[in-house]
Amino acid sequence: MSVQEDILSAPHTSEIVAPALSSRHDRVRGYLERLAGAVPQVLLLEGGTAREREALSLWWATRLNCPEESAPCLSCAVCAQFAARNNRDMFYLDGSEGSIKIDDVRAVRAVLGEPPRGRYRVVVLAEAQALGIEAANALLKSLEEPRPGTSFVLLAPQRERLLPTLVSRSWVLTLAWPDGDSAPAPIAEWADALHEFVQSGHGWFARTGTKSSLDHGTGLQLVAYLQRQLADALTGRASTSFSRMLASRLDDAALRKLDEALAECQDSLIYNVNPALVLDWLATRLYAWARTSRRA
Structure with missing residues (x-):
């Protein structure tokens, strides 16, 4: 041939x-x-x-x-x-x-x-x-x-x-940005778990603690999805429960911190840092910001 x-x-x-x-x-x-x-x-x-x-x-x-x-x-x-x-x-x-x-x-x-x-x-x-x-x-x-x-x-x-x-x-x-409601099922499940953790403080670490539960590809997709949710919250187009939570719970300073944190997460995943550790780091900060923000 x-x-x-x-x-x-x-x-x-x-x-x-x-x-x-x-x-x-x-x-x-x-x-x-x-x-x-x-x-x-x-x-x-x-x-x-x-x-x-x-x-x-x-x-x-x-x-x-x-x-x-x-x-x-x-x-x-x-x-x-x-x-x-x-x-x-x-x-x-x-x-x-x-x-x-x-x-x-x-x-x-x-x-x-x-x-x-x-x-x-x-x-x-x-x-x-x-x-x-x-x-x-x-x-x-x-x-x-x-x-x-x-x-x-x-x-x-x-x-x-x-x-x-x-x-x-x-x-x-x-x-065109991906539609907020069109995330693949695995990504939507992780986003729902993070949303629940921010609200209640429960469930996240049990999920990430399961061996090989989160690979780098899924981690990068999740971070990209969260970046889109943040963009929607910042522009007043919040159409999902996650983006509405960000808009209602985080003030402008916290939203800027989240933007920087998501960028750090993406860089860390590209450099092959353990995705569970990366997303645990993000989850704990998002949980704290949701409670210390002026809108909380």
Whole structure:
């Protein structure tokens, strides 16, 4: 089997980018279509879920490089290569697997002086909040001068998680946030348990104390869900029992502390700290803030 046949036999391109094709993201795809005519050097996709951000970055790569008139066709070899991250013009640094290190950024910088082999070189930094300080500074040096034919795509839950100097160089698009009531059942169960603990002080530690009850993936999904609940509470869109609890029990100072705590939890989980310890730390602080806040 040839390399091209091997690529085309992998999961279909439309399956890989399926989350990007949801009607929830029609607005963002519309903006990307317009930007394809004048490609910004740095694009920042925030909001949505990690999987949706990833899918939209791959859709963008296919949009820029597909040779068909109806780009992206999602059926040609070029689309398949970029969606599978299997093209010489595609670089994907995945912060969800650990910190993005300076050596990773240097490896990309080493080829930036060369023109792309195809239409556009696409450099995706997934979960870009995992950029270490040295790596972020190395990336900034790459962005100080125009790189014709290169599109950098930063993916992050919120722009506030990135260095302001990176955000200031980016064209920011915000994906539709997940519906508050649509959390997967396991995440909803953990959120309900945390809600009950904040209210009563009972049940949480028995749940996290069960061996292997909470893995890193679930922990990251739970933190992302809680970040969304916090965003709803801050903007007056509280539609779930958890977000309403935050809005009613925590004052502005406590909500800011929670935002910082959730960011610390996400970083700790990315660095493979025991998820039960991370979420226990969060639960105890949330319990205390709910009792000392002026709104309590």
